Amino acid sequence: MSTQIRPAPVRKSLFVNTSQDHAFEVFTTGMGRWWPKSHKLGEAELDRQIIEPKEGGRWYQRNLDSSTCEIGTVAAWEPPARVLLIWQLNAQWTFDPELQTEVEVRFTPEGSGTRVELEHRNLERLGETAEGFREAIDAPGGWGGLLELYAEEAAR
């Protein structure tokens, strides 16, 4: 089967009733206050997610035992309008330095609030590390054993 499957980007748009500055601030430096706790990395107790507020900054998870887990990097830092993050978590929900998918988030004033638009793209690159798909079974908050069934079928 030679067809290359290119999944469409995941796109989300939502309106928040707050200023552009505040929306940007909560999304980036405040990420640790809203990122789903069910989606932490590794085994250690989660402290919070951190985005270093600069281009080239790290995007990582800090744990209570002060260890860290990388999530990705900051490719563009344009407060309060836009941030471009490089998401480097693979299908196993672990950091893969070879993997680069992009998460672009735009904040645009709209009426009394702010429109937040998120695009997670280059998802076909997840396939380049797709060994992971078969092994993604134990990923915390991830695929779950149910997908094993599918992985087996697809591999036959």
Add this chain to the structure above:
Amino acid sequence: MANANRVFAALTDPPRRAVFERLRDGPRAVGEIARGLPVTRPAVSQHLKVLKEAGLVDDRSEGTRRIYQIDPKGLGAMRAWLDQFWDSALSAFAAEVERSAKEEKK
């Protein structure tokens, strides 16, 4: 997790699983998939629709035919999973925006 449930549901229904298995050897049109299966062609189409929604198969047009294939790397499932992830993450984000905006006003 909604998407895993969807994938699970898509594959645990035996007739639908049979449809999925017909694609294991390569891409096929609906008619070819239906051949030899004890279900009607509309039923096969319905199963394919569910499999597609679960991100397990993909389709394309070839003339008047629709060709289905297994997504070998599970990208569709991965995409659906990320789609769900961002839905829940962004609703948590919106809730935090509201909460902290109220706090600021105090």
